Amino acid sequence: MARATATTAKANTRKAQAAETRAALLAAARRVFSERGYLNTKITDVTAAAGRSTGSFYEHFADKEQLLQAMIAEMEASADAHLAQHDHPNDHDLTDRAQLREHIAIAWTVMREHRPVTVAQFQSMIAADPGSGRAWQSLLEQTTTLREHLEYSRAQGHPLPGEPQLIAAAIGAMLGMLGYATPATVQPKDDDRIVDALTDLLHSGLTGPRQTSPQ
Amino acid sequence: MARATATTAKANTRKAQAAETRAALLAAARRVFSERGYLNTKITDVTAAAGRSTGSFYEHFADKEQLLQAMIAEMEASADAHLAQHDHPNDHDLTDRAQLREHIAIAWTVMREHRPVTVAQFQSMIAADPGSGRAWQSLLEQTTTLREHLEYSRAQGHPLPGEPQLIAAAIGAMLGMLGYATPATVQPKDDDRIVDALTDLLHSGLTGPRQTSPQ
DNA sequence: GTCTATATATGGATAGAC
């Protein structure tokens, strides 16, 4: 079948077409990953969804793993731009409810907005050999900032439930797993409900000072 | 190579040998799953580790999934026997620190003692198509008891951070993911440290009433 | 019931024309 070779106003140069194909593959991967996930998706699924050929795929990516890396790079660029709007000094105090909520909300929003990528990344991590320790390593890496904030809080005199590294990993585990498992169909207001609940749970736990419901 | 056909005192009946082979396959699967995990393990990896043939495998299990189901059944039988030692009435109050810790400790211990199985089960769940909602469904199922306890606590007048179902899922997500990611090499005393930290975090959160360290 | 040997299916990856 004939495929549009210049759907945009861009000049139909060889270079521009390559970029177009690459973008089409990335976009198709996002679509396919959100349904079938990363592990069950075959290269041919992506190329079929993009309307390209298998051979063309390998002109842009060495394999499926490299495709995922490119998607992660895109996401991080986008997330960094988003984060630049907020100030993120190191001296955050996560024992302050508002600041804790802000962090949870940002993490949750990024996971939601880039769901196909985070889902794929999560699957890829889990599929690694358990003996390799990659899951633990990944958990530590993704919670580095969180850990630093906790260390700061502790230095300020707030005693923590445990070592900052462990607490950060626990929180990261909760957010990551919940973000993966939560259906894509939840509404924005549910997102708020979830962020509020997680914030309260992590801020003051199950016994924190909350008003008893009126009954 | 010659393989022992009657390593035990049992009579070498056809039936006994079948049971022996089945047990050998299950034991081999535990060993292999703990290193390479469930997803990356091939049927031939299991049979090779068990010293049996591929053809023999299919005499006992229809496929890898059924092998895992058999391992889960074994684990649940073992866990139930273990749980029978404690009383588990429905009227537990997880806002009580000791009772919360008990629950976390049991969950953590089961995950540790049956690590190959829980790891395999976790991988199998994650590998399912994200669009199927299996991860969310699994999370709800595995936290049913937890949810009931939380509902009880709430009925007793303890306000929770959110809906019991969501809070239970969040706690389950934390425990499940952390149990998966935590290296198999941690020492028993580290297990205690982890259980204590998680208990404190979930009980009173990051700001709960704890003594400031002497400094 | 267990074995060896093999059929079958799948998907990753490449060659060469356009």
Add this chain to the structure above:
DNA sequence: GTCTATCCATATATAGAC
């Protein structure tokens, strides 16, 4: 750069002898 056609590696599952 993109395509079609194809090679090739891998793993599931079965057939048939013992």
